[in-house]
Amino acid sequence: MNRWGLSICAWLLLASWMVSNHYAPWGSAHSEVLACAAAVALAVAGLGRAAPPIRVDRPVLFLLAIALVPLAQVAIGQIFFAGDGWIAALYLGCAAWTTLWSAHAARVDQDRFVRSLATALAAGALFSSLLAITQVCLVSTGPLGLFIAAVPPGHAPFANFGQPNHLNDLLALGLAALMLMYERRWVSGAFAATGAALFTGTMVITQSRAGLVLFAAAILWHALFARRAGLRTPRAAIVAFAAAWCALFAVWSRVLDVVELSAAPALTSRLQAGPRTVIWAQLWEAIWVRPWTGFGWNQVSVAQMAVAGDYPRSRLSEHSHNLLLDLMLWNGVPLALLIAAVATWWLVRSALKVRSANGAFAVLVLGLLLTHSMIEFPLEYLYFLVPFGMALGILMVEAGSKPVWVVSRPAGFAALLAFVGVAGSAAGDYWRVEEAYRAMRFTVARIGTVPANARTPPLDTQFTQLSAFYEFSMSAPRAGLDAAELAWMGRVAHRYGYAPTLHRYAVAQALNGDLSGARLTLLQLRQLHGDRPYAEAKEEMRQMADQHPELRKLQLP
Template sequence: MSSQTSVPASAALGLVLAAALAPLLAFNQTPAATLYNQLLALTGWGLTLMLCANATPAWRAGLKTPAAIALALLLVAPMTAVVWRALPLSLGLGATAIIAAGLAVLLLAQGLPASARQRAAEALCSGLLIAGLASVAISLVQVFAPQLADGNVIARYGIPGRAAGNLRQPNHLASLMMWAAVAAVFITEKRGWRVALAPLLFACVFTIVLSASRTGYAGIAMLALWGVVDRRLSRGARLALLATPLMLGASWWLMSLWSAGSGHAFGAASRLAEGAGSPSRLAILRDAWQLTLANPWLGVGWGEFNFAWSLTPFPNRPIAFFDHTHNLPSQLAVELGLPWAGAVLALLAWALYKAWRGTLAQDDQVPMRRAALMIVLTIGLHSLVEYPLWYAYFLLPACFALGLALPAEGAAKPASIGPWPWIGGLLIAGSLYAVWDYSRIVAIYSPSEDAVPLTTRIATGQRSLFFSHQADYAAATSLSTGPVALAAARRTAFNLVDARLLMQWSRSLEATGDLEGARYLADRLREFRNPTGDTWFASCAEPASAPVMPQCQPASGVIDWRTLR
């Protein structure tokens, strides 16, 4: 077929690889556990963009759609925070690259003519199903034979009785399995492999039980609801979807029998004992709303929630260190402010409405649109309690699926080379550069036997384009307290504040003569009730004759977190 009417075979293969490979990579290096997964996702989708160079003649029309405008509004946020706030350039560049890739992938899918979308959807779903089935096998090893997990082919996971896949996060595994379930429905319906659907769905549900993800259980309810409302599915597919809650019960029963008979832990049972909700998540949402009310117009700044929340007094804060609100609307509101975030969310809601309207048509594209919309809705559900769309291996497939779910924009035009070759090439080249760039950070945290001194490695890492904030953490917590360590602490705090950083940051403020600031940070550390901080403050209870560190006394007042940047 002409490239005007179909996705080339090479591009379809690229789509399969882009969706399948990134979630399956186990190899990682400290300190970023899933960095290589994200770079592999960017590379795979960059290749797809290059291979689809002339398959999207109407891509320009997609620039005016609500989804594209929403992503464009987000695209300018990171570098705005770099220029007018204090966000480190490395964090701004990383966020900009991922959002830009998401926008490109969305426009690619929206620009595909109707005749090409079926093949594109089949390729996407094939990749997701491959990733899901491989993750089933990985999860079985992690739960039933964890000694076989080598960390390079199959990731190790530290909680007995739970699976996390090669993404090393149970919630991410559950979302991947939800996508695999949706893909299984679409593929088996399109190919006529309907007898295979029930076993495939059971494998996905069983793996969700192994993950012990409460978000995954809610996703299973979404599958059953899909079976209720979608009358375009075959009778067998609807029955299989309606049976997913029963599959959940059967999986739970089988795991309970295994746990009782073997004496091994059953992670899902332990999670159920914690309750359906998470008090710490509710607390972080409460605190985020207070920050939003204090900064309603422009927010605290993109990427600055961690900084602002950690350094603002919250006596009843959750004791865990959070770098995200774990809720997409809340995160956008607190960082961008209510007008900006409201505009983005309204545009996304409008896009979802248009996608839903498209599923009510009577043409042969409806099954594809409904499967694509389900991919978006399931990850949207996850985004209400986590932040999966901050990871390229979830954001890019979701953007592509949303583009497929939306109506085609514009009339067919003669094939022309769009911007995809250079955008795809830039993603691939940037990802390869990032691998080399990250090696300078790995040398800090996992030095070789003949490594140069730590101070030299830190200085080299601080010249990294994408990861200098990781080197700053080592500088802030390993170098002697003083101006150099203080400057590094202020930069790396935008990435994640923890007990060790707060303690060393306070010491550096003390060393530079800012005793009030040192005490203020110590007060924040006390709020987290962390063992590291408790050990540090133990000296405050020593006899009066012993020297007392300044941090034993509380600060005399509240310091605006902005002045600590």
């Protein structure tokens, strides 16, 4: 393995967690591009002069086969906008790519590769901990503040992730990395314990309840693999850190009150499930609207809109916060259960063959991310999907996975060029979209001057879902729309069911004679976004009725 390539891979992965840029329409795009670049660097490292042939294993082909599903859904018109299927296929392809090259790296120089991954995870957790402490203590950082994400008032710190749950995931992976470093005697016990104390304390200040399930997963992992892999980390140490997390989590709001820092919610409110249980019930019902085929990849919001009128006090979500539910909503029940069964069978079978600290570390990384995927969606971000693929590749080698076929080094170079071309094209295209969205937000906010009769030029991009929302946002509802135009507005509103989007679509429906449809859309707005946005939409429609008498026929509760 090329040591410089591995170093660049680790640095790029670390950078993906450090980026503070979060811009519409895709807040995590900058971080995810860096994570994808880390996967490219891993391939470059594996194509050194003395590199052996590349072995393609069944899990890689399995991921590639799943990547074909959203493309097939696009081909048959199941997905509203082709860009949704395309981006899902690209992410799955990136997961397969990372798994392929991480297995190659583990076969060629496993210790160097595993050490670089563990170092990146531990360093990312360390730097993110320092950022989170800076945020919670309201430390003035001067010009360096440009490189630290701003935390809204009353919000828990999240380093540069934009949300506490993701910081919690990285801290848990950092704890796994410290444990491996201690097992391999790369660091002393005192160093590992100090780092673990810092990471555990930072997990507390995120106020994310995910720490509970992540520590539970780690304790179960240790019970299953301590003897099998010959681990020297005592289980009592993991239990002690878990108990410390529970105790500090319970008193954290009082600690903030004593030191007069930003207030945290009371413990009772932090232990409430919030709208997640309503969303699960809602989406479970949506599954049975299309049980055989599902709604398509990236269409969870569309599925939610299908039943939104039946569930008050819900919340719009583009993800179900449960990986199995997502799979069923994307693919239908039969295919989702098949994917889950095959993946579970292979993971369990491979994990039972683990006999080393490296393999146990890979299982722990996979287990932590999969466990959290049952209540969140970390694997829908490349900066966690890439480490997941790396751990998967390590486990493949540890389990003695046999390749389906062997690819030559020149073929590997050709695949690298193709992957860079596809991913680079998507990244470059997205920068144009981001710039257009920035201008669109100024226009919608009435900042600057726009000619009265100016027509918004179409946004030509492979991300057709983003171009559709862009065009929708830059247009005004009017009478005289034909059926195709109104149907297109409906697809956009159901894909992006934000309050302003649903409001605009309801106005268009009412102006074009679809009063029952307008009432349903406004009901969906009320159920998903609450009484205040509904009241604002209702009042605006009342005012518009002076110029559009047809709106007076719209009887609203």
